[in-house]
Amino acid sequence: MTATQSASPSTTRRIRWLLALPKLGIVLLLAALVSLLWLLHRNEIEEDRAALIKDVLWLEQSLQFHLNSNEEQIQQLALDMASLPDRRKAFRLRAEHMLKNSPEVTQILWLDSERKVVDALPSSVPPEQEIEAFGPSAASRAHDLVMQLGKTHYSEPFFLGSNRAHIELIVPIHSDDQHIAGTLVVLYPLETLLANQVPWWFTEKYKVEIVDDNDQLYASKTRIEGNGDQRYVIPFDPPGSGLLLRVTSYRSADNSVQRSLVAAIILLAAGVFWSLWLVRDLMKKRSRAEEALRSEHAFRAAMEDSLTVGMRARDLNGCVIYVNPAFCKMTGFSPEELVGATPPMPYWAPEQLEESYAMHQTVLAGEAPDDGFEMTFMRKNGERFHALVYEAKLIDGNGKHTGWMASVLDITERKRAEELARQQQEQLQFTSRLVTMGEMASTLAHELNQPLAAIASYNTGCLNLMASGQAGVDDIRPALEKMGVQAQRAGKIIRRVHDFVRKSEPKRAPCQLGEVIEDCLGFIEPEARKRHVRIEFDIPPMRPVLADRLMLEQVLLNLMRNGMEAMTNTPAGAKLLRLGVQVTTEGLRISVSDNGCGIAPEIRDKLFTAFFTTKPEGMGVGLSICRSIIEFHRGRLWAEDNAHSPTGSGTIFHFTLPLDTA
Numbered sequence: 001m002t003a004t005q006s007a008s009p010s011t012t013r014r015i016r017w018l019l020a021l022p023k024l025g026i027v028l029l030l031a032a033l034v035s036l037l038w039l040l041h042r043n044e045i046e047e048d049r050a051a052l053i054k055d056v057l058w059l060e061q062s063l064q065f066h067l068n069s070n071e072e073q074i075q076q077l078a079l080d081m082a083s084l085p086d087r088r089k090a091f092r093l094r095a096e097h098m099l100k101n102s103p104e105v106t107q108i109l110w111l112d113s114e115r116k117v118v119d120a121l122p123s124s125v126p127p128e129q130e131i132e133a134f135g136p137s138a139a140s141r142a143h144d145l146v147m148q149l150g151k152t153h154y155s156e157p158f159f160l161g162s163n164r165a166h167i168e169l170i171v172p173i174h175s176d177d178q179h180i181a182g183t184l185v186v187l188y189p190l191e192t193l194l195a196n197q198v199p200w201w202f203t204e205k206y207k208v209e210i211v212d213d214n215d216q217l218y219a220s221k222t223r224i225e226g227n228g229d230q231r232y233v234i235p236f237d238p239p240g241s242g243l244l245l246r247v248t249s250y251r252s253a254d255n256s257v258q259r260s261l262v263a264a265i266i267l268l269a270a271g272v273f274w275s276l277w278l279v280r281d282l283m284k285k286r287s288r289a290e291e292a293l294r295s296e297h298a299f300r301a302a303m304e305d306s307l308t309v310g311m312r313a314r315d316l317n318g319c320v321i322y323v324n325p326a327f328c329k330m331t332g333f334s335p336e337e338l339v340g341a342t343p344p345m346p347y348w349a350p351e352q353l354e355e356s357y358a359m360h361q362t363v364l365a366g367e368a369p370d371d372g373f374e375m376t377f378m379r380k381n382g383e384r385f386h387a388l389v390y391e392a393k394l395i396d397g398n399g400k401h402t403g404w405m406a407s408v409l410d411i412t413e414r415k416r417a418e419e420l421a422r423q424q425q426e427q428l429q430f431t432s433r434l435v436t437m438g439e440m441a442s443t444l445a446h447e448l449n450q451p452l453a454a455i456a457s458y459n460t461g462c463l464n465l466m467a468s469g470q471a472g473v474d475d476i477r478p479a480l481e482k483m484g485v486q487a488q489r490a491g492k493i494i495r496r497v498h499d500f501v502r503k504s505e506p507k508r509a510p511c512q513l514g515e516v517i518e519d520c521l522g523f524i525e526p527e528a529r530k531r532h533v534r535i536e537f538d539i540p541p542m543r544p545v546l547a548d549r550l551m552l553e554q555v556l557l558n559l560m561r562n563g564m565e566a567m568t569n570t571p572a573g574a575k576l577l578r579l580g581v582q583v584t585t586e587g588l589r590i591s592v593s594d595n596g597c598g599i600a601p602e603i604r605d606k607l608f609t610a611f612f613t614t615k616p617e618g619m620g621v622g623l624s625i626c627r628s629i630i631e632f633h634r635g636r637l638w639a640e641d642n643a644h645s646p647t648g649s650g651t652i653f654h655f656t657l658p659l660d661t662a
């Protein structure tokens with residue numbers, strides 16, 4: 001049985017590393033994900049920007065194309081007007097055609113060299129007024145420039161009507177002599193230009209604005225609201241004059257899908273992290289539980305190893321499934337030799353195989369005594385030892401009866417000590433009997449003297465009769481018979497003494513209590529006579545009791561002698577020793593009462609203590625021996641005051657012999 005060691009530091013380090021790895025992995029995965037998303041985002045921005053630039057360039061080209069094609073048409077008209085006879089008709093015809101095909105143009109004017117309107121299409125707005133209204137404005141400056149240089153020119157933006165920004169394309173009309181005979185003016189409201197020339201899909205994605213260097217806004221077109229995140233500015237030439245085309249892009253609606261994807265990825269990563277956290281928690285709890293289990297196991301193993309009581313478990317078939325170190329030490333067998341063993345067990349004494357097997361069967365049948373039983377076991381070296389075995393059911397964690405658990409105590413030493421104590425007690429009893437006998441020796445000698453003296457006198461009488469020669473056989477016979485009786489009386493006294501002092505093993509056998517009492521009286525009578533003590537007894541007829549006769553005699557004799565000694569100072573008439581026997585529920589109760597001095601309360605507790613005496617020559621072992629004898633017979637011995645004593649003091653000693661021994 002080796003105790004489980006707790007995890008070594010290197011194992012703990014390895015487990016910590018193993019636990020840290022998934023965390024590291026998740027952190028790296030998250031970093032990779034974030035980098036990927038950032039890269040994607042950057043790519044997207046770059047792609048958006050590239051698309052924006054491409055679209056802006058396309059728009060600029062498209063506007064340029066329109067403006068250039070309008071410019072070419074007007075220039076052609078100006079050229080044609082220089083050579084054609086009917087200028088007005090040509091102007092009207094071509095201007096009308098142009099207005100029809102180019103919705104971004106709102107008006108085409110024909111001015112003479114003095115900037116007077118010759119004709120205008122549409123002519124709904126009085127052109128003079130309009131032109132006057134130009135005044136020193138951008139249009140008039142542009143016109144002057146065209147007149148001076150003789151080249152087509154765009155005006156700077158200016159505001160007209162309901163504050164709408166316009167630009168003008170001014171094309172000179174050369175006369176035959178290369179003079180400038182007038183100009184053709186094409187009026188572009190910038191809003192209209194954007195409205196007609198910027199396609200719808202462009203405005204779904206971008207906001208298009210025409211601004212100047214000072215960020216002055218002239219026109220804009222979009223279908224989107226809010227702030228854009230990217231913008232691209234390109235010179236708007238033609239018309240030039242510092243005008244810029246500013247395009248702002250807006251994130252497409254698809255972004256929301258992308259965003260949801262990103263959110264989903266982040267959420268999933270968080271979920272993974274969270275579940276990893278839970279797993280880590282779970283693992284921590286588990287490792288804590290394992291640690292607790294390990295220390296619990298180590299503690300149990302240590303407890304098991306330090307037990308001095310042998311433990312042995314058998315399954316329901318009687319096969320040994322477990323032995324503890326104490327049991328192995330007790331029997332001398334190793335666990336390997338014992339576990340798996342079936343009857344006959346290696347530790348059963350061969351001479352007691354049958355008894356051991358019977359006991360084994362009793363245990364398996366669940367009939368082993370609750371207060372344990374004794375068995376003789378054999379060590380591996382052949383030495384026998386006494387074992388006290390307690391058997392109990394082995395119940396597993398589910399409450400199922402799986403076998404039998406025995407605790408085994410080596411009681412050899414205890415038995416030896418008990419045996420020694422018993423022998424000592426016996427020796428003491430014997431010594432006590434010898435002492436009693438010694439104390440009674442003079443009385444007995446005196447008692448023996450009487451039959452011997454009688455025999456001697458009968459003998460002398462017989463001899464005298466024979467010497468006289470007159471005596472017949474019939475005269476001598478009665479004397480001889482009386483001699484025989486006296487010799488028997490003397491022999492009885494000697495046999496009693498012999499019986500009383502003989503050393504024998506305690507042995508319980510059926511005996512008549514009446515006879516025992518009678519024998520005791522035979523012993524005690526001479527002393528009673530000497531002490532002038534009357535003895536009364538009342539013995540009902542009863543069945544023989546199972547007892548050691550000699551021991552009972554010793555008890556009775558001791559109690560009677562104590563009673564007589566207690567009555568030393570009692571008035572002569574009151575010296576009465578009474579012996580009674582009662583049959584009670586407890587069994588037989590034998591009482592010895594006297595009218596003696598009684599027992600003082602202060603010594604009552606010490607009465608049965610060995611070597612306690614109040615007598616100058618007493619040994620103080622009598623009552624202690626009496627109690628152990630009665631307890632050996634499973635009875636009780638106690639003392640109480642004699643309440644009926646005529647002297648007012650006295651003691652009654654009671655002892656019982658249980659019914660089952662009767």
Ligand code: ADP
Binds near residue numbers: 615619622
């Ligand atoms: P011992 O007779 O040698 O003193 P016991 O053990 O027989 O030893 O008695 C112990 C003591 O108990 C006696 O010394 C005596 O004081 C007291 N005792 C015993 N029997 C009686 C009795 N019948 N009446 C009064 N005292 C008694």
